[in-house]
Amino acid sequence: MDDDLAATYHGAPVDEAAAGALAAQGLELRRVANARPEADAWLRAVRRGFLDPEPTEERIAASAAANGYRRMIGVFDPGGPMPEIPVGTFASWVTELTVPGGRTVPMAAISAVTVAPTHQGRGIARAMMEGELRVAVSLGVPVAGLTVSESTIYGRYGFAPAVAATTWKIDTKRARWAGPDVPGRVDYVSRDVARGILPRLHEEIRWHRPGEIPIPGSHWDRFTEQNPDADKPGRVRAVQYSDPAGRVRGVVLYSVTENEDDFTKSELVVSQLVAADSHAYAALWRHLIELPLIGTVTASELSADEPLLWMLSDQRAARITLTDHHYVRVLDVATALEGRRYDIPGAAVFEVTDPLGHSRGRWLLEADAQGRGRVRSDGGPDAQGIPVVRLGIAELSAAYLGSVSLSTLAAAGRVETTDAAGAAALLRHRAAPQLSFWY
Numbered sequence: 001m002d003d004d005l006a007a008t009y010h011g012a013p014v015d016e017a018a019a020g021a022l023a024a025q026g027l028e029l030r031r032v033a034n035a036r037p038e039a040d041a042w043l044r045a046v047r048r049g050f051l052d053p054e055p056t057e058e059r060i061a062a063s064a065a066a067n068g069y070r071r072m073i074g075v076f077d078p079g080g081p082m083p084e085i086p087v088g089t090f091a092s093w094v095t096e097l098t099v100p101g102g103r104t105v106p107m108a109a110i111s112a113v114t115v116a117p118t119h120q121g122r123g124i125a126r127a128m129m130e131g132e133l134r135v136a137v138s139l140g141v142p143v144a145g146l147t148v149s150e151s152t153i154y155g156r157y158g159f160a161p162a163v164a165a166t167t168w169k170i171d172t173k174r175a176r177w178a179g180p181d182v183p184g185r186v187d188y189v190s191r192d193v194a195r196g197i198l199p200r201l202h203e204e205i206r207w208h209r210p211g212e213i214p215i216p217g218s219h220w221d222r223f224t225e226q227n228p229d230a231d232k233p234g235r236v237r238a239v240q241y242s243d244p245a246g247r248v249r250g251v252v253l254y255s256v257t258e259n260e261d262d263f264t265k266s267e268l269v270v271s272q273l274v275a276a277d278s279h280a281y282a283a284l285w286r287h288l289i290e291l292p293l294i295g296t297v298t299a300s301e302l303s304a305d306e307p308l309l310w311m312l313s314d315q316r317a318a319r320i321t322l323t324d325h326h327y328v329r330v331l332d333v334a335t336a337l338e339g340r341r342y343d344i345p346g347a348a349v350f351e352v353t354d355p356l357g358h359s360r361g362r363w364l365l366e367a368d369a370q371g372r373g374r375v376r377s378d379g380g381p382d383a384q385g386i387p388v389v390r391l392g393i394a395e396l397s398a399a400y401l402g403s404v405s406l407s408t409l410a411a412a413g414r415v416e417t418t419d420a421a422g423a424a425a426l427l428r429h430r431a432a433p434q435l436s437f438w439y
């Protein structure tokens with residue numbers, strides 16, 4: 001992690017153009033301190049924006065401390081009856097996005113984008129987004145990312161779904177385990193113990209999985225119900241897998257809702273399953289599928305290519321829904337493309353349009369036999385014989401992690417290319433990307 005970049009980004013002033021546009025409406029854009037009481041008012045605004053109830057005093061107290069890693073900005077309306085509560089909120093932090101080849105690039109992760117219903121439709125969200133993206137670009141952050149409440153909000157800024165997620169609903173009575181019988185043991189552990197192990201395990205796996213970012217500590221607190229105002233503490237169970245050498249290689253967190261009409265068909269919901277190797281993956285899924293008194297296992301934020309499907313003797317026992325999940329926006333084409341690795345050598349020219357201008361241009365990508373990419377911003381002197389792809393930055397962002405192929409986007413009419421198969425082969429990656437949480 002580039003701690004200097006993260007710290008500089010956290011402390012950077014707000015974008016002047018965005019502040020100016022909002023000032024023309026009598027509104028004030030400013031940074032919000034990660035300390036009470038400013039952070040409290042900001043949190044109240046976020047909860048209101050997401051239609052949540054007023055936060056409890058306990059949540060407010062815990063929140064200011066837990067949110068220190070986030071750069072928070074607010075838009076304030078001095079003319080309103082509660083001028084201390086912002087009418088617009090936006091949080092972001094520089095983190096690491098795993099990209100193909102076991103590498104990472106710095107990414108501005110964005111969350112808590114809200115505008116009070118009384119102030120919507122006035123360009124407040126646009127001003128905040130465009131301003132914060134300019135701050136990221138000015139500091140050399142090559143990529144931005146977010147998870148979304150509605151999939152239609154962010155395409156206009158160049159974001160695209162670059163990591164799909166699947167939600168699984170498994171009829172466990174029908175599924176029957178057909179996966180391997182692995183050595184090692186499976187045991188219940190306390191939520192405290194799981195809280196201690198899970199971040200380490202996730203840190204271990206995220207390097208191999210394009211689309212992941214480090215999971216902030218406050219999210220682990222929530223998953224393991226360690227936050228002081230957990231809604232129904234005690235519902236979550238934790239189970240770990242240890243290999244024959246006694247090393248813990250996986251943990252699953254789940255909760256169960258009893259089916260009072262039929263006690264043999266209770267419903268289990270997985271909140272996190274982190275498996276550092278294939279034995280841990282098989283052992284934990286087998287544990288879930290074979291649990292007595294459970295009729296349905298539901299899990300979400302899984303990848304589009306789970307080995308689990310091939311561990312069920314009846315694949316139709318699993319109903320799998322595919323959704324858009326991690327939205328990515330390339331801000332700096334050269335740094336982003338050079339940051340990942342390529343499965344095969346080759347070259348392609350990308351003629352990129354960008355609604356915000358940051359990535360516009362003609363870029364030549366050349367990947368060598370070691371999988372390293374070099375990008376020339378002049379597009380190369382002569383691209384003869386090299387696939388040329390004309391596309392928007394959203395489409396390049398969609399294909400960046402290998403989630404969708406350029407030939408699929410060409411077939412969908414989203415890109416134009418002289419050689420769809422050639423261009424697609426270059427950006428393809430062997431592993432399906434995944435992001436195992438929302439932020």
Ligand SMILES: CC(C)(COP(=O)(O)OP(=O)(O)OC[C@H]1O[C@@H](n2cnc3c(N)ncnc32)[C@H](O)[C@@H]1OP(=O)(O)O)[C@@H](O)C(=O)NCCC(=O)NCCS
Pocket residue numbers: 049050112113114115116119120121122123124125126127147148149150152153156
């Ligand atoms: C989504 C939200 C932040 C938009 O705020 P806003 O200040 O009203 O948005 P703006 O006025 O700046 O509009 C910017 C653009 O987004 C569009 N837009 C606004 N809300 C939208 C929505 N819900 N879905 C799709 N597009 C939307 C506008 O039409 C406008 O388009 P244009 O500039 O291309 O013409 C606001 O409606 C909100 O807080 N919603 C509830 C919380 C939420 O869902 N936040 C998103 C979390 S991922």
